[in-house]
Amino acid sequence: xxxxxxxxxxxxxxxxxxxxxxxAMSRRGFEVLVARxxxxxxTLARRHLPEIATLDLKLENESGLKLLPELLxxxxxxxxxxxxxxxxxxxxxxxxxxxAVNYLCKPADADEILVALxxxxxxxxxxxxxxxxxxxxxxxxxxxxxxxxxxxxISATARALGMHRRTLQRKLxxxxxxx
Numbered sequence: 001x002x003x004x005x006x007x008x009x010x011x012x013x014x015x016x017x018x019x020x021x022x023x024a025m026s027r028r029g030f031e032v033l034v035a036r037x038x039x040x041x042x043t044l045a046r047r048h049l050p051e052i053a054t055l056d057l058k059l060e061n062e063s064g065l066k067l068l069p070e071l072l073x074x075x076x077x078x079x080x081x082x083x084x085x086x087x088x089x090x091x092x093x094x095x096x097x098x099x100a101v102n103y104l105c106k107p108a109d110a111d112e113i114l115v116a117l118x119x120x121x122x123x124x125x126x127x128x129x130x131x132x133x134x135x136x137x138x139x140x141x142x143x144x145x146x147x148x149x150x151x152x153x154i155s156a157t158a159r160a161l162g163m164h165r166r167t168l169q170r171k172l173x174x175x176x177x178x179x
Contacts (some may be wrong), residue, residue, distance in 0.1 A: 009033045009050040011041040011067070012083070013060045017106075021054070024110035038067045045074045052117050055100070057084035057091055063152050065091065068098045081116045083108055085175055088144035143171060 008030040035041035057064040082095040085106040092103045102116035150156040158165040
């Protein structure tokens with residue numbers, strides 16, 4: 001158990017998720033701060049120096065991946081878990097490269113988040129899927145990779161993929177298929 005109260009910064013634009021996670025973590029003894037956008041997150045981080053943070057990958061008009069290095073520059077000791085309902089291999093790899101300690105798919109509960117924050121090493125016993133991913137999942141992963149290569153620029157990504165920008169936007173608004 002923790003010896004002193006740890007400061008947790010929740011960065012997410014989903015009001016209900018923030019409320020539920022705030023209550024769950026407060027009950028577990030954390031001092032909780034909530035930011036709904038990058039600007040608010042950086043202000044709170046500068047003022048309160050949180051030890052841990054959860055960061056939504058897809059904030060309303062901002063990318064959590066762009067915020068992550070700025071947050072860690074302000075608070076280098078902060079352990080950050082990236083949370084997303086739009087998971088992909090490309091964003092998971094980038095989040096870890098940029099300094100996140102873990103990456104979780106939503107919905108994730110408070111206990112899963114705590115385990116992810118406290119985990120110091122990888123798990124070699126993690127199950128490997130028996131079947132290859134579906135064509136829909138491969139398509140989603142490829143779009144995410146190309147989007148990352150173009151720094152989140154939808155128009156440039158659409159051109160690179162040879163599709164109309166609106167078609168790409170519709171595909172990006174859908175949640176990824178699991179398999």
